[in-house]
Amino acid sequence: MADQQKISMFWLLRYLKPVKGRIALLFILLLGTTGLQLINPQVIQRFIDEAAGSGGMAELLELAALFLVLAVVNQTMGVVVTYLGSDVSWRTTNRLRGDLLRHCLRLDMSFHNRKTPGEMIERIDGDVSSISNFFSMFIVQVIGSFVLLAGILGFMFTVNVPIAVVMTAFTLLSILGMMIIRNLGVQSSKNDREASATLFGLIEERIAGIEDVQANGHVPYVMNRFYRAMSSVFLKGRKAWMLRVVPWNVTVSLFTLAVTAVMLLGVRSYMLGEISLGMLYLIYQYTQMLNDPIERLGDQVQEFQKAKSGMLRSRELLSQQSDIQDGEDKQLPEGALSLEFDQVCFSYNKDKPVLQNISFSLKPGERLGIIGRTGSGKSSLSRVLLRLYNLDSGVIRIGGVDIAGLSLPALYRRVGMVTQDVQLFDGTLRDNLTLFNEKVDDEAIMETIEQLGLSPWILAQPEGLDTHLSASGSSLSAGEAQLFALARVFLAKPSLIVLDEPSSRLDAATEAMLQSGVDRLLRQSTGVIIAHRLATLEQVDKIMVVGDGRLLEFGSRKELAGNPSSHYARLLQSGREEELA
Numbered sequence: 001m002a003d004q005q006k007i008s009m010f011w012l013l014r015y016l017k018p019v020k021g022r023i024a025l026l027f028i029l030l031l032g033t034t035g036l037q038l039i040n041p042q043v044i045q046r047f048i049d050e051a052a053g054s055g056g057m058a059e060l061l062e063l064a065a066l067f068l069v070l071a072v073v074n075q076t077m078g079v080v081v082t083y084l085g086s087d088v089s090w091r092t093t094n095r096l097r098g099d100l101l102r103h104c105l106r107l108d109m110s111f112h113n114r115k116t117p118g119e120m121i122e123r124i125d126g127d128v129s130s131i132s133n134f135f136s137m138f139i140v141q142v143i144g145s146f147v148l149l150a151g152i153l154g155f156m157f158t159v160n161v162p163i164a165v166v167m168t169a170f171t172l173l174s175i176l177g178m179m180i181i182r183n184l185g186v187q188s189s190k191n192d193r194e195a196s197a198t199l200f201g202l203i204e205e206r207i208a209g210i211e212d213v214q215a216n217g218h219v220p221y222v223m224n225r226f227y228r229a230m231s232s233v234f235l236k237g238r239k240a241w242m243l244r245v246v247p248w249n250v251t252v253s254l255f256t257l258a259v260t261a262v263m264l265l266g267v268r269s270y271m272l273g274e275i276s277l278g279m280l281y282l283i284y285q286y287t288q289m290l291n292d293p294i295e296r297l298g299d300q301v302q303e304f305q306k307a308k309s310g311m312l313r314s315r316e317l318l319s320q321q322s323d324i325q326d327g328e329d330k331q332l333p334e335g336a337l338s339l340e341f342d343q344v345c346f347s348y349n350k351d352k353p354v355l356q357n358i359s360f361s362l363k364p365g366e367r368l369g370i371i372g373r374t375g376s377g378k379s380s381l382s383r384v385l386l387r388l389y390n391l392d393s394g395v396i397r398i399g400g401v402d403i404a405g406l407s408l409p410a411l412y413r414r415v416g417m418v419t420q421d422v423q424l425f426d427g428t429l430r431d432n433l434t435l436f437n438e439k440v441d442d443e444a445i446m447e448t449i450e451q452l453g454l455s456p457w458i459l460a461q462p463e464g465l466d467t468h469l470s471a472s473g474s475s476l477s478a479g480e481a482q483l484f485a486l487a488r489v490f491l492a493k494p495s496l497i498v499l500d501e502p503s504s505r506l507d508a509a510t511e512a513m514l515q516s517g518v519d520r521l522l523r524q525s526t527g528v529i530i531a532h533r534l535a536t537l538e539q540v541d542k543i544m545v546v547g548d549g550r551l552l553e554f555g556s557r558k559e560l561a562g563n564p565s566s567h568y569a570r571l572l573q574s575g576r577e578e579e580l581a
């Protein structure tokens, strides 16, 4: 645990570095307010003694004015300290949020398959929020509190040693107690954060599937799971809170004892004529003030426990390694790219093979149509081709280069894919087509759209390319979104294109219209088209039939069509596409 703590602190320092100037200023201001807090009671003490003695009105007014000025300056500095604290906290935590998101986006699909989006939101935002106080105030508050304590106790030793000894003993005991129990709540706070992440995951999953939940009458079941998750958050949250407030309760009890002892000693000294009335007030005031920094330290211990659980979880996430390691090769040959699968085996879970010994090759510019029954492994084939998963064994070569040794940006620059699930982003049609790349001009967009025969559709949108699309895609039909995804991938001019059921949601007329456009655009690249409808594959050069993760048939489309014993010919003859393979 101690080791882990050291790592956490060290690791966070890099986020504080860019704001070190602001932290220094924060620190100076805090020292200033601490000093003013110490001086103010002394002004009142002099005021009381002057008033009780023979002080003139002018002196009293001077002291009152000084008190007012100091109080206003103190308040103003307090506001600036709060502002600077929040500023530091936002700057640092936003950098951490950015790092976490960037890291997660690079993690492999196996990781993302295990996490719900809601859980990821909690990890990227929720955990970091719990660290924000640590960034803004922890160091400053802790040091400020110690300085204030030292100031009060130091001054008391010059006034009355027995009272100063009682105060010091109380302070040391309180701090010691907090040090001993400071880690008490860390694990429970971590459990609390985990429960909350699960709850968010559940809410997100259900809202994302709202149509299915409503249409299938799943509301009571969803509510039941929701209540159970909430109950877990409540129980774990309560335990974490209870363990966090223990240090605070310890200091409150000690403080009551200390105030009683100090007041008894103070009143006794006053009765014996050792101190003035003003000094008695000062002793009382300083005793009260002792509680403030100790309470602040207690608060910071609580915050630290919360922050530490967030730090541990964020650190854990940042240290997750992607299974997909970036390769060194940066170059692929110019023009359309060849494709070769050599004895490729792949599984999502080791106990269930999904692709078994797949070998085939395509020359640059050739087009392959893949057919096979539902669940036979067609989409998995395209996923491994784009290195979304690692192979169990075998090699995939694109343009003669093993993709395992190829850098991922180099791969994605030249290979494009349209999947069955089209993701839209919050932005205009143009943003979604260019993926926010401002270098792509409208002319290039319209040219591609024209070739795909989609310009009437784009022009029919209320504001053309400036039409706003919502991230959920509710503004487009599923078929429209597919057209859109096709335009998007062709705009990037890839040299190898994988189309996974690109027209599954289009009506026959729209598909026919699209077909010639796709054919034209595919002329500049090698194409892999996964299709359920045989009509989609009329223009391909090669056909592959997949069944149960195995390659059942591979060859020239024309030859297979002319061979009555081939799977493909039989499918063509029967016209029963549902019997694919």
Ligand SMILES: Nc1ncnc2c1ncn2[C@@H]1O[C@H](COP(=O)(O)OP(=O)(O)OP(=O)(O)O)[C@@H](O)[C@H]1O
Binding pocket: 113, 348, 349, 354, 372, 373, 374, 375, 376, 377, 378, 379, 380, 381
């Ligand atoms: N993320 C995943 N995790 C675990 N198993 C998966 C995952 N995705 C797919 N599978 C399994 O892998 C097998 C092949 O799935 P794949 O999606 O490649 O089939 P497909 O031929 O593309 O099917 P469809 O025609 O329905 O799109 C199926 O048995 C499926 O259950």
